[in-house]
Amino acid sequence: MSTKEQILNKIQILITNHFRTPEEAFLFFDEDGDGKLSKDEIKTLLKQAEISGFLRGIVSSKLIEGYDKDGDELINWQEFKYAIDEISDDSK
Known part of the structure; x- marks a missing residue:
């Protein structure tokens, strides 16, 4: 497992263990x-x-660089949701 995969996995674990939804x-x-x-x-x-x-x-x-689609150097809900969906797909 690469460092990127490990980091994304930790983010997914945090979200699924501590929150009811990604939102x-x-x-x-x-x-x-x-x-x-x-x-x-x-x-x-x-x-x-x-x-x-x-x-x-x-x-x-790197997360901002990879998921900031509108170029404002911030991650909005749609961009966050896209990232979470991608993380979820990668872990299957």
Whole structure:
């Protein structure tokens, strides 16, 4: 299992074990309630998923780079849902 797969697996475990739905997780980590996850909010999610501090900055940047479809350097609900659906598909 690659490091990317391990990180995505930890995120999936966090969401499925601590939240009823991915949307509930999104709303929890959207600390300012603007409907988008900033890099810092993503780092908080990664910390909760037990991703090491050294990797959090790199991983949050890569997640934004990979899933930010509208180019605002934030992850909105649709982008988050797409990422979660992709993680779920990869784990089957």
